[in-house]
Amino acid sequence: METRGRLWLESPAGGPAPILLPADGSALVLGRGPLTQVADRKCSRNQVALTADPGTRTVTVKQLGVNPSTAGARELRPGLEGVLAVGETLYLVNGLHPLTLRWEEPCAAAPEPRPATPPESSGEARDPEPEKKRRRKSSPGWEHLEKLLVFTAAGVQARAKVASFDLDGTLITTRSGKVFPTGPSDWRILYPEVPRRLRELEADGYKVLVATHAGLYRKPVTGMWDFLQEQANEGVPISKEDSIFVGDAAGRPVSWAPGRKKDFSCADRLFALNLGLPFATPEEFFLKWPVASFQLPAFDPRTVSPSGPLCQPEPSALLSSSPEVVVAVGFPGAGKSTFLMEHLVSAGYIHVNRDTLGSWQRCVSACAAALKQGKRVVIDNTNPDAASRARYLQCARDAGVPCRCFLFTATLEHARHNNRFREMTGSSHAPVSDMVMFSYRKQFEEPKPDEGFTAILQIPFRLQLEPQLERLYRQFSEG
Known part of the structure; x- marks a missing residue:
């Protein structure tokens, strides 16, 4: 009996295990849930229906959810269908949550599932900087490292000064005017001054870092900066006082400027604060606007004390010598x-x-x-x-x-x-x-x-x- 190859979907490194597609012509419905590990509320539980054809090595993608999916280069609306070829990527909703179609030859080993969550640690703390143990020089192109996605351009040089930027709402915004992008092409440069200012920075000896993803690497936690300093800057120390972080999540209240909404968070400002970096909003940095008012979170972890009384009021004895x-x-x-x-x-x-x-x-x-x-x-x-x-x-x-x-x-x-x-x-x-x-x-x-x-x-x-x-x-x- 002939053994046929199989089609399966691969998530980025650190994501859920490969998703095997039925070979009998039946549809597999994917969306928000444990199989994809997508928690995005804009993604329906029944977002897309996938029908695999091992003969042509393609998958028909039918849009079920309200918000758009993208199959390859085609954006789908409810009821529409698209075809995904091997090597192309399905974005489950709004250009997010990528799954790439792969083909397994009959004689090939099955794709090894990646753990969906970190292994249990038997109560011991996991090393908060695991990438230190696998130091390597960056080469041009994309790399997946733990939960960090890194792009290194050809010819990039180690620098002591780093101009670092948030992406959405700082360098780019949606072309459609919606809060979230409707597809991979729904973006434009935020301000006309952005490209010129970035070129000036590069000419002035700065290295440009564009921030991305999650976990220990998710702002405001400083994991991605630590990675840059310790592994991606060829040992050149970064001068924090000569560097900067620019972002739009700055804790600004409603109407911080006429007609402007309240910032959705303060994560960018806190990222800079965690590192001791100078900080600016895109308006302050690119447009030279005056510094706007802002509010920090109610809880400040820097103020937690390691000392002080065990309890208040202090008893003559914390423990009882008799049953209680x-x-x-x-x-x-x-x-x-x-x-x-x-x-x-x-x-x-x-x-x-x-x-x-x-x-x-x-x-x-x-x-x-x-x-x-x-x-x-x-x-x-x-x-x-x-x-x-x-x-x-x-x-x-x-x-x-x-x-x-x-x-x-x-x-x-x-x-x-x-x-x-x-x-x-x-x-x-x-x-x-x-x-x-x-x-x-x-x-x-x-x-x-x-x-x-x-x-x-x-x-x-x-x-x-x-x-x-x-x-x-x-x-x-x-x-």
Whole structure:
């Protein structure tokens, strides 16, 4: 029996595993979801229908979603079809989320799937600068390195001065006037002054860097600048005071100029701030407009202290020598587990946690069982409201023991920063969605003594990291 070749879709490096297309003529529907790992809300769950023809080595692409897809050079609207040949790329929506058509010969080895997420780290932090371990001199053309897409032009030279720019809204904008591009060709130079100014910079000894992509390399985190300095500038130190970053995500309020909208974020300004680079908006840099007003985020990671009291008010003893219940309260990412494991569980307290046990009912049962054995118990859950805390207060009353509350005081913005840091450093913690964070804030009721607590201690977040990770932690990570 003859073995036929197969058609499959390849994502950029660091993306999901190859997507094998049916060879029997049936359609495969793709869009937003786990198979493509696309979370873009402009991409429908049923964005395109793909029908492969191994005989001609082509794929018919039928547009299903509302927003346009692009098959090769053809932009598709709902109901239209296009044909994709081997080597051509399908952009799922608005010129984004590329998938390139590949052909596997019958005798060839199957494409090796790439992991969709970083491997588990057994609780150890991932090296935040993995590319250091694979140093190589850049050659002209495109390179995929981890989650960084790098283009090196022929003849480019290492420079001590770097003029670096955001792309969308800074050097280019959409030709259609829409916020997001409708296809690969929907772009134009933002201001007529841009090309002339870039040529002047190049002639003045600057190297031009155009910023792109995600993870540790996503602004405002400084991974892509670190890559430039450590691996792509041939060892030439960059003079930050003589360099600059230009971007439109600058934290400017509504009507910062007549008729102008509020900036969608502050990520570009924060990227420069993280690095200690001079910063300008495109209007300030290209058009010589005066500096506009702006607002930084409410939480500043540079201000987090590694010292200070463990709790307020400071008790005569943090630990009890006799049975008790301690109920923790705080956002996911507020530092509860780290503190409780270090100070209470290490001293013999029984650790009760919903992430481990799966339900509050099991947590209550575990608490009651430990108290019957004369143990001290700590409840390591978020416990945002009086009703969730009342279950464990009742356990304490039934056992005739006191119950204290440890209120972890990290704010919403601080806890979100902590969760992003966990994700960047490969922590064993599962990602926490914003929906969970805002749900906690909505449910939160400040603990009161009249709930039955014998004491309520406030626990501030204290930063305890090795220097390399502390440098990453103290960077603004969201604009």
